[in-house]
Amino acid sequence: MLRVMIVEDEQPILDLMERLVGEHPLLQVAGSFASPLAALDRHEELKPDAVFLDVEMPKMGGIQLAEKLKAQNEELQIVFTTAYPDYAVEAFRVHAADYLLKPVTSEELERVAARLLKLHVMRSGHRPVIAVDKEPIARCIGTFETRGANGSLINWPTRKTEELFAYMLAYPNRLVGQWQLADLLWPDLDEDRALHNVHNSVYRMKKALKDAGVSMDLSHSNEGYRLQISPDFSDLERFRDFMNRTSEIDMRNAAEAAKLLRSHAGSLFGGKDYSWSAGLAAEIAAQQAGLARMLTAYYRRIGERSAAKETLRVYLQHAPLDEEMTGELLRHYAEDGEIGSFRTIYEQYVRRLEAELNVAPAEEIRKLAAAFIRKSTET
Structure with a gap:
């Protein structure tokens, strides 16, 4: 990019x-x-x-x-x-x-x-790539934490200040209307009080970051605020940057993809219940699945079946109810004749579905399990 x-x-x-x-x-x-x-x-x-x-x-x-x-x-x-x-x-x-x-x-x-x-x-001589080994200032995937220049965590003065920063990180490099922020963060207050809280929280956010030695480009106009950040400021932007410029995994970007899959796992903002973040969280979750899918396909193309299975296991640690990816991992185990690993993953999946959703696995997965376990028993 x-x-x-x-x-x-x-x-x-x-x-x-x-x-x-x-x-x-x-x-x-x-x-x-x-x-x-x-x-x-x-x-x-x-x-x-x-x-x-x-x-x-x-x-x-x-x-x-x-x-x-x-x-x-x-x-x-x-x-x-x-x-x-x-x-x-x-x-x-x-x-x-x-x-x-x-x-x-x-x-x-x-x-x-x-x-x-x-x-x-x-x-x-090469495409621009973000250095995934460099620790971002803000981590938004799997957790939500921001570190100052000395590496220590920033303690936000209020929860709304933290949520405001989360929203600016979720939608950077664009104008965010001040009335939009007021409606999102303080929907129950009257307009004047809500707008006052916006301005006050922006001041607190800027002060907390400045005190922590974090420089930021936050511009203000009559319409609202704009936070300008580079792709390496947050893990969210780093992940978006990679996904925006990647349609397929190959030998040139496989190492970067594997690092991103491991370091950018889990739910957006660590699952914090922000009313405005549900749609974006679902989008990021879909992209995480897409990254795992592309990386698995790449390893299969080059004959690295162990790496393909490890990729699926890494992804499923944070999305254990993903039916498609669970089925893909089970098919890998079945094709390779790994009955022990197959049984472990299948039984864990059955228990989780029953405990959390009170449902049974999809018919396709049940048939796969029945056929493979029967075949393994016969031999």
């Missing part, structure tokens, strides 16, 4: 560009600015891979800004956006990667994104 900075002095167009870039699976908004001077000031801190620049802006035009940004990072990819095609020749003088005419469409952005990624891969 490429980090993109957007510079556009017209707010409606800036909002459109943020939405288009934010929705693209290959791109992430690293920062957006209506002022070219502010963009120049923040560039070295945000470290974008590419920048979308409006050509005509007050105080400093896009061509001039591109030259200054290139002086800081000659590898930076520049994409100009303008309503005037006459700038094309001048734009390519500063080695622009591409040139878009307004209004920018999702189709045109798709073309540019593919070009940017291709150029990035040609220069770096």
